[in-house]
Amino acid sequence: MLRLTPGLFGLKSVLKCCAALLILLILSVLSALCFGPAKISPIEIVNIIRGGFAGNILRDSKDVIILSIRLPRIMLAGLIGAALGASGAIFQALLRNPLADPYILGISSGAAVGAILVITSGYAAGGWGIPLFSFIGALLTMSLVFYVAKARQMINTNTLLLAGVIVNSFFSAIIMLMLSLSSGHDLQGIIYWLMGDLGAADYHKLALILPYILLGVIILYLYTPKINLLLLGEDEAAQLGVEVERTKKILYLLASLITAAAVSVCGIIGFVGLIIPHMVRLMWGNDYRLLLPASFFLGGSFLIIADTIARTIISPVELPVGVVTAICGTPFFIYLLRTRKVL
């Protein structure tokens, strides 16, 4: 007698899995708040945050450390990690390629050119120069790749991938050129940006990118049943009732926009967008109705933990967070790959 049960892929279990990951995210935020050069006990932290909610902000130095240094940085790390996890998952489905990540189509290098221009020219624009110009760089790259890949109103995924890789390597060459021409002082800033840096976090940046990322992910979530069908191939998806060309364009634009927003405030934090969707796949399989929100929440926790390690492990020196994401992520990923056979 055949019995079919929704298993992981019913609405209830999606809500349960997401609730579990949300709890993990909250725990990561709370524990990350406890780490730092200044020793502040968890009880004090809870009191400070409650005070913050009540409007009694910035009474003493501990308030300042928690509410205007650690908390915005942790929240930004969470948001960026979530954005990269979600957009990585989308790029993997769009390109039908498990190796895809948010940067594969060159958005990061376009953003980098913008950021390096600002760093080397010294045009800071009150701290907004780098985010602004890297966002512009990202958007220009995104349009360029889209324009190159578009032929006869159709987007061929292989062409898109090739266009992205080509544009990416072109901008990488430009980055190398700019690096070799820049002075020692600028160089460190550039390297930190290229490896991802959350040190300049504040609430303004958070508020600036939050709408892009949140709205983008919510709209993408509505497309998750269509994304599932795209995994079968474009003809098969069309056959099952998906308007493939329109769906691909929307996925490309939204995932690119989310990536551009993330990259513009914190540089190129690698590995999160590649590894987080695969971690979720290996745990829970390939249904995007679960995979997308789970990658979003897990990406957030992962980057919060990685950034906490980056800023505390050899304190007072801070490591670029991208170094930590790769060093922590790789062994865990290899372990998952070895214990589970399917992707």
Add this chain to the structure above:
Amino acid sequence: MALELAADNLSFSYKSRQVLQDISFEVKSGDFLGIIGPNGSGKTTLIKLLDGILSPEQGHIKLDGVKLADIARIKIARRIAVVSQGLWLNFSLNVQQLVLMGRYPYLGRMRFEGSCDYEIAKRVMELTDVCGLERRYYHELSGGERQRVLLAKALAQEPELLLLDEPTVYLDINHTLDFFDLIKKMNKEQGLTVVVVSHDINLAADYADRIILLKSGRLFAQGIPHQVITVENINAVYGKKVLVDTNPVTLGPRVTLFSELLSRLAVDADL
């Protein structure tokens, strides 16, 4: 459930290469239509046109009098389903997931399958004999199992018209027979309309009630198998000598390939 799919003067080309030209025919409820022709004669393209995945350059296809191009994809998917030669998946999906994807055209606002969808998935899986495989991954299955799963997915769409694009091309003779027997049974018992593309002339001749023979993108002949599958037609389209007689079991036309080399060798050996 009356269904009428009419192709009128279809032409289609990829870039500069003309693939199909002036094709006209009709499919009506309960038909079992076979499309045959050599490689490159446009069979697969014709299937994609019939499902509206490709749009014809000239001419049009009408489903119950309405042009396919004017019908939303999701509405087409509720009436027409396709079984292809197989899937190439880069991500693992299990059988239950795949079959349930056939319910996509009917998903409600919540975008999750309801108990009714599970009932239908269960029914088509029993019908196609893939019970017990529901937790297995598609890439772990044998060729025969894979095609039955794809058939289950197509049937989960509850189609009135099933388009088959060489569904058994990679299967053994026993699995091929089982597959087509099942399709034929549903055609006879439930009135499921079937259009099958096949490069196996005998298979098409045995199962289809009507045959369309394509030659380099043009409709060369159509009619009942005995009218279409004749020595002259096959010779004209495939450029090879064949023998055609009647299959003693199915009473359909039977094509035997005639290799001049082998027949000469056989004669030499006899002497």
